Amino acid sequence: MNCNLKRSYSQISSNHKVCHVKKLRHGMIDVETRKKKIAVRLKESIAFVLDTCTLLSHLSSVKKLMGFNWQSYRNFVVIVPWVVLNEVDGLKKCPTKCNAAKEAITYLFSTMRKHPQRVRLQSNQQCQKILPNYHIRSNDDRILKCAIEFSGKLKVFLLTNDRNLCIKSMACNIPSLLPSDIGDERNFMNLVSEASLNCNSVNGNLIKSYSNETYQPSAKSKSKHDNLKSYASPTIQKLTCNGDEFENSDASHAQDTKDIQMHIDQVPLKKKKRQTPSMKDEEGSEILLAAFTNILTFEMEEAFGKDIWMDIILVKPPWKAKSIFRCLDKHWSAVFYVADYPKSFSTLIGLHKAELYSLDSLASVLRNNEVFKVESLSFFDHARTRCECEKITEAIEFLSNTYSIESPYQSLCLRVMTCLESLWIAIQSYFLLICIKYEIQSSIEVSDERVKAVVNAYLPTIQLSPSDLRSLCLCSLDAILKNLQLCLQDGFLSQTCNHLCSSINELLNQFKIEYSLNSDDVIRFSKIEKNRTILQNGFQQIQHIFNLLSDI
Numbered sequence: 213m214n215c216n217l218k219r220s221y222s223q224i225s226s227n228h229k230v231c232h233v234k235k236l237r238h239g240m241i242d243v244e245t246r247k248k249k250i251a252v253r254l255k256e257s258i259a260f261v262l263d264t265c266t267l268l269s270h271l272s273s274v275k276k277l278m279g280f281n282w283q284s285y286r287n288f289v290v291i292v293p294w295v296v297l298n299e300v301d302g303l304k305k306c307p308t309k310c311n312a313a314k315e316a317i318t319y320l321f322s323t324m325r326k327h328p329q330r331v332r333l334q335s336n337q338q339c340q341k342i343l344p345n346y347h348i349r350s351n352d353d354r355i356l357k358c359a360i361e362f363s364g365k366l367k368v369f370l371l372t373n374d375r376n377l378c379i380k381s382m383a384c385n386i387p388s389l390l391p392s393d394i395g396d397e398r399n400f401m402n403l404v405s406e407a408s409l410n411c412n413s414v415n416g417n418l419i420k421s422y423s424n425e426t427y428q429p430s431a432k433s434k435s436k437h438d439n440l441k442s443y444a445s446p447t448i449q450k451l452t453c454n455g456d457e458f459e460n461s462d463a464s465h466a467q468d469t470k471d472i473q474m475h476i477d478q479v480p481l482k483k484k485k486r487q488t489p490s491m492k493d494e495e496g497s498e499i500l501l502a503a504f505t506n507i508l509t510f511e512m513e514e515a516f517g518k519d520i521w522m523d524i525i526l527v528k529p530p531w532k533a534k535s536i537f538r539c540l541d542k543h544w545s546a547v548f549y550v551a552d553y554p555k556s557f558s559t560l561i562g563l564h565k566a567e568l569y570s571l572d573s574l575a576s577v578l579r580n581n582e583v584f585k586v587e588s589l590s591f592f593d594h595a596r597t598r599c600e601c602e603k604i605t606e607a608i609e610f611l612s613n614t615y616s617i618e619s620p621y622q623s624l625c626l627r628v629m630t631c632l633e634s635l636w637i638a639i640q641s642y643f644l645l646i647c648i649k650y651e652i653q654s655s656i657e658v659s660d661e662r663v664k665a666v667v668n669a670y671l672p673t674i675q676l677s678p679s680d681l682r683s684l685c686l687c688s689l690d691a692i693l694k695n696l697q698l699c700l701q702d703g704f705l706s707q708t709c710n711h712l713c714s715s716i717n718e719l720l721n722q723f724k725i726e727y728s729l730n731s732d733d734v735i736r737f738s739k740i741e742k743n744r745t746i747l748q749n750g751f752q753q754i755q756h757i758f759n760l761l762s763d764i
Contacts, residue, residue, distance in 0.1 A: 257287035258404070259332070259366040260389075261359040263352075264299045265373050267292070268312040270391035271319060277371075278323065278330060280397050289366070291332050292320065293358040294339035295351045334358050340516075342524075347545040352377045359386045369404065496610050497533070497574035503592060503607035504536045505529070510599045515547045533571040537561055551598060557591045560584065585615050593621035597739035621736070628737045631729045632750060635716055638723045641666040642685045643757055646764065649678035655760055666723060682761060688722070689758045691715040696751050704738040706731060 260277065267274065274290070282288035303313040323331050343357050352374065359368050363386060370381045370388040378388040387407040394400055508531070512521040522528065526542040527535040540548065544558045560583060561568060571577065577584050589611045596604050612619050640656070640663045647654045648671065658664065674681065695712035702708065709731035717728045737743050 256285060257289070257366045258282065258285045259289045259291050259362055259368045260371045261291045261293065261355065261362070261368060262296060263293075263355050263370075263372040263374065263377065264296045264303075266371050266391050267296060267300060267316045267320075268303070268309060270373065271312070271316055273391040273394040274371075275319070277394050278327075280400070284401075287329075287366075289330060289332050291334065291358065291362055291368075293355045294334045294336055295354040295358075297333065299351065332362075342543070342546055347549075349545075349549075352380065356380055356384060356386070360384055369407065492614060493575040493578045494573070496578050496614060499603075499607050499610050500574050500578075500588065501531075501533060501536065502603045503595075503601075504540075505531055506601045506603045507592075507595045507599070508536065508539055510595075510601070511547050511551060512543070515543075515550070533574050534569050537565075537568040537571070541565065553594050554587070554590045557587045560587045585611055585617055589617055589619055593619055596621065597736060600741060624733050624736055625743070628729065628733050628743075629746075631716070631720070631727045632746075634720060634725050634727045636750070636753070637663055637666065638719055638725060639689065639754060639757055641670070641723065642688075643761065645671060645674065646678065646682050646685060646761065649674070649681055650764060652764070656757075670723070682764060686758065686761055688715070688719045689754060689761070692719065693751065693754055693758060696747065696754075699734075699738070700744070700748060700751065704735050706735065709734045 262274065278290065300313050300316055303309040304317075306313070320331065324333075338361065339354065339358070341361070343360065346353075346357060346360070348354055348357065355372075356370070356377065359370050359381065362368050368386055370377070370386050371391060372378060372381075372388060373391055378390075381388040389403065389407055393403055509529070512525055515521070516524050524543075526539050531539070541558070541561050544553075544561075548558070549555075564581070564584070568577070589608065592604050592608050592611070595601075596608065608619055608621075611617050612622065637660065640658055640660070643656065644654055644658060644663065644667045648667070676684070692712070692715045695708060695715055698708050699705075699712055713729040713731045713734060720727060738747065
């Protein structure tokens with residue numbers, strides 16, 4: 213008996229020891245596993261992306277950063293974006309920044325030769341690569357895009373003194389540091405770890421909290437048919453009133469719900485009548501598709517070149533309607549935004565993306581969407597100022613004539629032509645008034661009754677001598693001719709157009725003509741070759757009047 217008791221006790225104690233040893237071993241394995249994970253994390257590669265200000269104004273901090281001991285990381289590298297290289301190269305000609313730019317380029321060159329594994333330069337191809345759902349509007353966005361692209365393989369930090377760029381990088385889950393933070397090596401290493409944890413925790417919590425939210429449709433979004441079905445569903449077990457819950461224990465509830473469900477099933481649902489597209493919409497669909505095709509081809513060739521644009525575009529030609537809008541949406545920021553196309557058309561694509569991406573023909577959009585017609589007309593108007601194509605003109609005429617939509621560009625041309633016509637009336641009136649004052653026969657024939665009316669109205673009120681009136685007219689015409697000649701020779705630049713419009717408006721005000729010319733209208737008007745020919749002919753006519761007045 214005693215022997216059995218001893219055996220049983222020994223068995224119990226041995227089992228207890230075995231369990232205790234297993235627990236200890238299990239704990240040791242967990243500790244070793246955690247150590248391995250920490251070691252793997254500490255051995256990750258780290259990279260710092262520099263902006264232009266850091267490379268120029270804080271080069272000493274960059275040199276100190278390169279001299280730190282980065283053995284706790286698997287690899288350390290400094291990344292210089294392509295746009296930063298271009299900016300630094302351009303600043304070599306700036307008197308105040310040339311020395312800093314040359315010093316930065318010299319340092320990069322020497323570092324690349326001595327420690328090529330420590331410096332990585334973004335290539336032009338990488339810079340031109342389009343990042344999905346990322347819109348570039350400034351060089352800061354291009355620097356941040358470089359950091360985002362390298363963040364997939366490296367632990368990337370953005371080193372910049374630009375506070376706004378720091379905020380943008382935190383929003384994109386890229387930790388940022390200031391060049392002034394590079395001081396003591398140990399403190400900076402701790403700062404790097406804290407910045408990485410803070411950035412990940414902030415954005416991670418936001419994403420987690422957002423993903424946990426469930427979408428519940430509002431009562432207004434449900435139809436009456438859905439509301440009846442939800443009420444008739446037999447799965448409802450509780451009712452709530454003023455915060456109190458009441459269990460639904462009515463025995464007849466199941467029978468009531470069956471009766472209601474049978475009644476709902478017997479109610480026929482109203483089906484929408486399918487509208488067949490008219491011949492007008494079908495014809496317009498082909499015209500608009502041809503215009504969109506020509507515009508997309510032209511702008512892609514302008515942006516990326518005739519050799520490589522086919523490799524970059526999202527969908528290869530020939531395009532259908534849905535392919536056109538997918539390409540426009542994909543390449544809007546890199547191509548059409550840079551070309552100053554109306555942003556409202558991009559907004560229209562974003563709002564009606566589901567409808568436009570499933571189109572086989574534009575006929576249904578032309579039939580149902582009035583906003584699409586108006587915005588397409590503005591889109592084609594701007595395209596006509598960039599490339600002269602018969603298909604674009606046909607699309608504009610179709611939308612304007614068929615749907616009675618006023619083209620913004622046609623309104624602009626009407627305003628400019630009205631002002632130019634009023635200017636010609638004022639110049640002819642000036643010439644006739646001077647001829648009458650000098651009592652000489654006019655060498656030009658004036659058949660416009662409006663010119664004669666202006667002369668009859670202003671002749672009794674003129675108190676200037678003939679020579680003063682002639683000098684005033686020559687001075688006004690000389691200013692118009694000089695500014696118009698500069699515009700025709702150097703292009704219709706903003707400053708030159710402002711001077712031209714002010715000289716024209718000054719002459720119109722002398723005759724109290726209420727029309728005035730706007731420089732923005734003139735710039736857009738002059739982008740068409742036909743309109744530039746009109747301005748050239750007007751310059752020759754004004755020059756002829758000026759020469760006649762000079763000979764008097």
